Amino acid sequence: MKEYKKCQSCAMPLKKTEARGTEKNLSKSAMYCKHCYQEGEFTQKDMSVEEMKQFVKATCIEMGLPKFLAGMYVKNLHKLERWK
Numbered sequence: 569m570k571e572y573k574k575c576q577s578c579a580m581p582l583k584k585t586e587a588r589g590t591e592k593n594l595s596k597s598a599m600y601c602k603h604c605y606q607e608g609e610f611t612q613k614d615m616s617v618e619e620m621k622q623f624v625k626a627t628c629i630e631m632g633l634p635k636f637l638a639g640m641y642v643k644n645l646h647k648l649e650r651w652k
């Protein structure tokens with residue numbers, strides 16, 4: 569299976585194995601981070617792509633990223649696998 573370099577739900581980098589979510593059998597997910605995906609399910613199943621954009625943007629700004637950068641970061645979020 570293809571291993572993605574960033575979470576296909578929220579675009580967070582997946583460089584470290586610890587950052588990856590888990591499948592039902594508790595193996596590491598190749599696609600999603602631990603915040604989005606645990607034990608084979610999305611942690612926030614009902615989230616829409618727009619809600620995810622708002623959430624990720626707010627998180628980036630909270631972490632001290634300038635607004636325009638946060639905006640750029642989420643701009644292509646809808647192209648990730650989860651939202652196709």
Ligand SMILES: [Zn+2]
Pocket residue numbers: 575576577578579580600601602603604605
């Ligand atoms: Zn994620």
